[in-house]
Amino acid sequence: MRNLSRNKSVTMSEEKAHAEFGPSSLKYVAKCAGYKGNSGTNPAAEKGNRIHAALEHRKVSMLTDADEIDIYNSCVKEEDQLFSMIFSGNECDTLIREKRISLDLDAKTETFGTADVVATRGDTALIVDYKTGYSKIDEVRDNWQAKAYVLGVFQEHEHLNHCTFAFIVPKRDEVLWGQFMRLEVPMLRAEISAIVSQAEVTRPKWEQGTIDIDDVTPSVDCRFCAFESKCPALGAITLGVAARLHPELSMLPAGNLQITEDTDADTIEKLYAVAKIVETWCSSVRYQAVQRAMAGTELPNYKLRSLGQIKKITSQDFLLKLAAKYNVTTDDIIESSTISLADVTAALHKKTPKKAKAKTVEAFVAEAEALDIVELGAPRYTLTSR
């Protein structure tokens, strides 16, 4: 039996990759077989990646600010406690960080994912996943990501009989954990195989252009879906909202609610009216929801987040003087700002005597164009009623 110290863990991050239906997206695919996660990154995801990398290499110097270090320290502390609890204070036999776990499923697509920590001792395993954000995490025994990793670990290590899965969620001050037994493997395999098999049938319909309302199941998670902007189910919901506000709009033809080359003029017009109506309704709902959250209403899937405050300058003169004190000249400020022609003509309009306003502004614009310092962007259009 190999006795592995915690700080001699093996890391396998070079094996990172994304499966078509990986464990972290199973929750969404289980809810809607048409779901596909948005690709691309954002500051929160990059922050999460940095913290994960630092935890993998146990190198706090990889982090960039105090919040990241706080999350890192909480993860280390909670992980220590989990190891102590699951292995009764003993060293584990094996410990792998960023461990790729493959699932043997009754489905065609290869399914795998990367678990943050997998440790074993005797017939017991501990899997740990760090969650660095604020999102609410489903309880472990109902959590598809946890169930997928547990299944993969049981399948890979035939001698294991017990497996504990734990999510460490410092931003929510939570450690969620649950236990699984080997006898649950057939059930876990059947459940996850069913989800992946259904998605294997549904997702290709997007490319084939045959996706229909009955294939998909809208939920709050649609906001993470790559198909959000063209999903027929979301179009149907939107239409339902518009029709409640304006019943005559319920007369749209069944089927695709996107504008395509085949859409007739009457339908384009109705869809445009729906979009305009729903846009206003959406803004109003968003505003009211934020007001309610500010007043203390707890929402199950959303939380209030400050976007900061807009800082307005009350004295431009003093600001320029202050900037100069820091060696920022007026030329530097002009260089780093975007001054629009409209801003300058508005200023000119304001300071020109009444009778000469139009002519002076016209002459100014003509001279600017003659000097070739005005570039015309692409023409912009909107639709207005006849």
Ligand code: SF4
């Ligand atoms: S946008 Fe459509 S396909 Fe995507 S999760 Fe929502 S309902 Fe499913």
